[in-house]
Amino acid sequence: MSTTTTPTAPDVRRRATAALVALLLAAAAGLVALPAPRAAGADDRARHWAGFRIPRTGHAAGGWIGGYRLDDAPVFVVTPGRRPNRAGFKPSRATADLRGPKGPSEAATERAAWILSRYGGHKDAVQAAAVDAAVLHLLGGRGWRFGARRGAARIKASGDPATVRRYVRLMLRGSRASAGPYAATVAATTADVGGVTGVTVSVTDGHGGPVSGLPVRVTSPDGGPSQPAAGPLDTVTGDDGRALVRLAAPLSGWRTVVAEVGQVPLHWLRLRRADRKRQASVAEGGVRRTIVASTRVAVRGPQSVTLAPVPSSLVLGGQAAVSVTAQGDATPRAARAALHGPFATAATATCTGQAVATTTGTLPSDAAYTLPAVQPGAGGYYAWQVDVDGTGTVIPAGSCGAVVKVRGRPTVSASAPATAAVGSSVQVPVTISGMPFPMRVDVRLKLYGPGDTSCSNAISTSSMSRLGNGQVVSGSVLLESAGVYSWKVEADPGDLWQGAESVCGAPGSRTQVSP
Template sequence: MSTTTTPTARAVRRRATAALLAVLLAAATALVALPAPRAAGADDRGRHWAGFRIPKTGHAAGGWIGGYRVDGTPVFVITPGRRPNRAGFRPADATSNLRGPKGPSGAATERAAWILSKYGGHKDAVQAAAVDAAVLHLLGGRAWRFGAPRGAARIRASGDPATVRRYVRLMLRGSRASAGPHQVAVVASTADVGGVTGVTVRVTDGHGGPVAGLPVRVTSPDGGPSQPAAGPIDTVTGDDGRAVVRLAAPLAGWRTVVAEVGQVPLHWLRVRRGDRKRQASAAEGGVRRTIVASARVAVRGPQSLTLAADPAVLVAGSPARVVATIGGDGSSRTATASLHGPFASASAASCSGAAVATVSMPVVGDGAYASPAIAPSAGGYYLWRVAVDGTDTSVPVASCGAPVRVRARATVSLTAPSSAAPSDVVSAQVTVAGLPFGGPIDVTTSLYGPYGTATEACTGNHRDVVQRRPGNGTFTSISFQVDESGWYAWRASVPEGDLWLGATSICGAVGTLTQVP
């Protein structure tokens, strides 16, 4: 026999519920498998990025303390009393002035920008909450200061209020000391070819204080045949805000040194305003900039200098010049020429000690330049020294050389006895002067005669004696015997030498004749 069982009402309800759950699960699976279409402007809507959930208040400052993410960029609310932004944001707009009669001051805006730029890009819940609270303290108005009721309540509702408050104080203190336009100064030292150009990059904050820890890249981009490119060299500013690098200086000329300083905090806000009125605006966090500064600096090269005396041999009192052939960078400069001497020998000559005279001449380009004349008054050996001024791109140069031999004008005079007796032995007084540095020198004394009259003197036969003398002075000549009556004439002479001209005394004048009756 067969038995038929009728289901109860409770069993029927359980089977209906199971069937409905199966349908919902199938629908859910289908929804996961098929991507939902993206709502218009979805990337422009703020999503929680880093921070803490807090109680909702109906205002933009409620429900979350920290940063949001819009288009992959962290942003922080700057209009806490407006409605939460659910419609999306406009593109970022750089501003340093939040308009409105009750808007924050320029100083407060700069401080908020500094905090957002320096701390707003790090994804940490406590730090993001502190950035949020510090920014509203500066931009949100009195009620949102972190010690005021609304500001304090938001911090208390965070996950770590004590740490958030400490971070806020540190951020506000730092912004007070450093916010504002940052400056970069580049100072490069002049170098000589083959050396190095020292480059100091100094970064200061809005109050002139040093900024440490910023990346710096230094290059010298000048290229071409005059100056090859150098760098890049990467470094970081130290505690004094300075970064120092050294660039090779292989060629002479002007070079440009460029410093790129990155990660510089902003002093303006990048604001994303709401797509709809009365919805909150936000400012971007973690946005920094790069400052590029440069300086022009010289690399000094050598100059060429050759000297030639004009003339190389002259008589004392005659003009002497030096011709300097100068090569450098072609700039206008000055050359100074000095004549040093006299010296007794060429080997003893030098450019040390005082100069006889010094003259200068303008150098308007590369080439040969003749100095103004100098007239040395004494015999001896001389040397020219020429010094050429340096320029921005050339080092000074000096040279000593171009020897000059100056010959003095020697003199010799003679005084003879006015009379003598036949067969007397007579001599004369001879004086030598004008010899530079002494002798020795051979002095020749000649006796002419006898003549019938004094007018016939200094011709015909004569007798000579030669005496070696040490130099200038008066001495008695070797004696002559006069055997015959008549007039006798005396003459003395000295030969020329390296440093003097030869000379002969006057003959036949009073004082140079002797009469033997």
């Protein structure tokens, strides 16, 4: 391999000090571009880049400890026992298997790749020498371990062997703890419209440990009318291996959150094999990669709930239902309805207090859907309270309304005397029941006879009224002739009740008048 001038002793000490500081602070090397293929016959021989001149041995590991420069990329020898490379190298390619089953293990290759990727791009003589020694320790075989004869001799011949050894130990310790495929995951929190989507990016090394100091870029690239693009937001992983960002959530819908994690160490080698079989091959240093992770997360918006009574008015004993239209998401979702009442007026009908009946169902879409009906137990006005579940993209919602009128079925009866004498005057108590509220009801007591048992032609009518259920007594009615008289009670209808009349000839509605 070609050579360069060895740095002077002051330069060595200055560079060693700077390299130690850089290593302890875990300074990341810049991303190194892959070399472009060279034209046939081009000069692709490696030249010294950073390191120290050491004694020649006839092997590729002799004459120099450190890195070389090849096509503007730093490279390090991985086959130390071969001849120095004088003929050039083949194009770069990725590999995790150097020499098949007899070569270094997969774990050793991953560790060497991690060291090359993380530390092999920094141009410092001491650090480059340490990378060289650490890589040969893992890939070169027993004799090239940094504590073995050949490995130790190379380090001893460097400009600062104590610092190189310390660096090698740090690199090997770090590779043992972290080498392997790095992984990134993205977790995002559901947000409501107008809020923010919290995004947590977690990065772990090849052994599952947290990785700090890696640059992270977060975007939400969906775009379009449903969800505009957001970001990019740049941050760095902390000591716990996590990076946190917050994305604005202006519109409802599903959004994609993408995290790009840069400067990730490789777990494979970028290998440049020798053009000639017995000459040394090299691996590139300082090459990093970007890993991408993504997730889908919802931004929840409001849903509107519209109610309609089915029907709007019914008679006591009928079925009351509510039609629900919940717009905002066509996804099926559960709904619960409660009927509150009765109330005396539509204006006072509210969804307060304990419900008199409940029903449930599943809204199949955002179209109108009628929930199962219930049967009110009394006349009056009722209000429906409907609560609709949320989905991934809509917030739960509720509504009170859909007032329904239930008309009661009151009953009336008379308690006339069974017998009376001709010319007597009687007062007949009239009973009203089934009124929904103590409202004024007008009542008429009609007298038929004598002999009119079908109640077709009234000979007397007494009018009266009362508030709600109870009894009211008619005025005096003169019975002038002998015979059988029939009584009949009629109640006028009102807003919340139907009209009612007693049965002609029912018990309490006939009087026998004797001469």
